[in-house]
Amino acid sequence: MRDDDNLTAARPSFVSHLECSMTGEHYPADQIHNLSRAGKPLLVRYDLPGVAKTLTKDALAERPPDLWRYRELLPVRDAGNIVSLGETMTPIVRMARTSAKLGGGEILVKDEGRLPTGSFKARGLVMAVSMAKALGIKHMAMPTNGNAGAALAAYASRAGIKATIFCPEDTPEVNVSEIALQGASVYRVNGLIDDCGKIVGEGKAKTGWFDTSTLKEPYRIEGKKTMGLELAEQLGWEMPDVIFYPTGGGTGLIGMWKAFAELEAIGFIGAKRPRMVAVQASGCAPMVKAFEDGVEHAPRWENAHTIASGIRVPQAVGDFLILRAVRESKGFAIAVDDDAITAALNEMAREEGFLLCPEGAATYAAYKQSLASGRVSKQDRVVLFNCASGLKYPLPPVHNTLDRHKPIDFSAL
Numbered sequence: 001m002r003d004d005d006n007l008t009a010a011r012p013s014f015v016s017h018l019e020c021s022m023t024g025e026h027y028p029a030d031q032i033h034n035l036s037r038a039g040k041p042l043l044v045r046y047d048l049p050g051v052a053k054t055l056t057k058d059a060l061a062e063r064p065p066d067l068w069r070y071r072e073l074l075p076v077r078d079a080g081n082i083v084s085l086g087e088t089m090t091p092i093v094r095m096a097r098t099s100a101k102l103g104g105g106e107i108l109v110k111d112e113g114r115l116p117t118g119s120f121k122a123r124g125l126v127m128a129v130s131m132a133k134a135l136g137i138k139h140m141a142m143p144t145n146g147n148a149g150a151a152l153a154a155y156a157s158r159a160g161i162k163a164t165i166f167c168p169e170d171t172p173e174v175n176v177s178e179i180a181l182q183g184a185s186v187y188r189v190n191g192l193i194d195d196c197g198k199i200v201g202e203g204k205a206k207t208g209w210f211d212t213s214t215l216k217e218p219y220r221i222e223g224k225k226t227m228g229l230e231l232a233e234q235l236g237w238e239m240p241d242v243i244f245y246p247t248g249g250g251t252g253l254i255g256m257w258k259a260f261a262e263l264e265a266i267g268f269i270g271a272k273r274p275r276m277v278a279v280q281a282s283g284c285a286p287m288v289k290a291f292e293d294g295v296e297h298a299p300r301w302e303n304a305h306t307i308a309s310g311i312r313v314p315q316a317v318g319d320f321l322i323l324r325a326v327r328e329s330k331g332f333a334i335a336v337d338d339d340a341i342t343a344a345l346n347e348m349a350r351e352e353g354f355l356l357c358p359e360g361a362a363t364y365a366a367y368k369q370s371l372a373s374g375r376v377s378k379q380d381r382v383v384l385f386n387c388a389s390g391l392k393y394p395l396p397p398v399h400n401t402l403d404r405h406k407p408i409d410f411s412a413l
């Protein structure tokens with residue numbers, strides 16, 4: 001190990017307190033918290049002038065390429081509590097052929113499928129579990145559409161914390177299997193993710209487990225925030241024009257928006273922000289409806305359905321934070337249907353050799369529609385988020401066979 005290793009170096013965290021995202025009420029750091037007294041997400045606040053005095057771009061550039069390089073802006077104070085599976089910086093892949101074909105600006109795909117457990121849920125859960133370890137939590141529970149549960153299972157096992165996980169009954173088989181294999185108790189529930197969330201809430205008093213639901217604990221968002229820190233650093237501290245983000249609970253979108261504000265406060269970037277675009281599936285688009293209706297809160301979306309299971313979230317506790325970021329950034333919210341998602345996935349796989357997950361494919365479908373309608377200009381440099389490995393999803397069967405004992409017609413292959 002190098003002595004500047006992100007996992008062992010003694011570096012300070014500059015957390016000052018937690019704050020209610022609705023009322024601004026302060027809460028002490030270093031204690032166990034869920035939602036604020038107003039029932040809203042808590043945000044972690046830092047002594048940013050302190051960070052600005054301590055952290056330089058040059059020092060950062062010297063550190064190994066994982067998310068722990070940003071420790072001054074993360075909540076874990078003692079490196080001994082870091083529970084890591086190797087949260088590597090993820091590559092940005094240029095889709096030059098597709099840009100040329102569409103006649104638009106540069107298309108950059110941030111490929112989050114390279115993270116441990118195959119999805120960007122690792123960013124949030126590595127932080128939540130490391131903080132749970134620091135705070136002495138022994139049992140964590142969560143509702144999940146699959147990827148978050150897999151990441152919780154993996155990190156909790158590593159930390160010696162018990163994990164109990166509830167998912168909708170039609171969650172992809174691979175997710176349920178990986179959750180179980182990685183040591184958690186997992187149950188299929190005949191309902192959607194928010195129905196599973198109710199079970200987690202109800203069981204709290206009876207079992208004493210900690211509710212790790214999206215935005216109901218304060219640290220997953222800090223982990224997801226590193227997408228924004230990393231993106232900015234990788235692009236040479238230049239913001240892209242537009243970010244297309246597949247939005248379920250919205251942790252990543254809210255987290256990136258927070259990251260950009262913190263980077264500006266420490267003088268690493270200027271005032272320019274990307275337009276944030278929340279991408280949803282037509283079968284479950286509560287944020288799109290709320291955005292178009294001009295309201296701050298999104299009512300529950302009934303009969304939610306889409307092949308992009310990671311964004312099948314009928315109701316989000318952080319709805320107002322998603323909508324605020326989208327509006328402040330002069331972005332928008334857009335829905336794409338499952339046929340467009342499948343077509344986008346097939347197109348990128350065949351033409352660029354890049355297997356998107358359905359949620360990532362939704363961002364590409366949304367970009368194409370936005371370019372065609374003029375909501376995004378032909379000059380705009382855009383970032384699409386591929387949030388999981390395409391290999392975690394059911395793939396279409398292939399029926400070609402070849403009998404090696406018979407003559408082969410090579411001209412027909």
Ligand SMILES: *Cc1c(COP(=O)(O)O)cnc(C)c1O
Pocket residue numbers: 119121147148214246247248249250251252253310311357359360387388
């Ligand atoms: C969870 C998930 C999303 C949605 O992320 P949020 O930040 O919770 O909105 C998108 N895609 C995939 C693959 C996911 O697992």
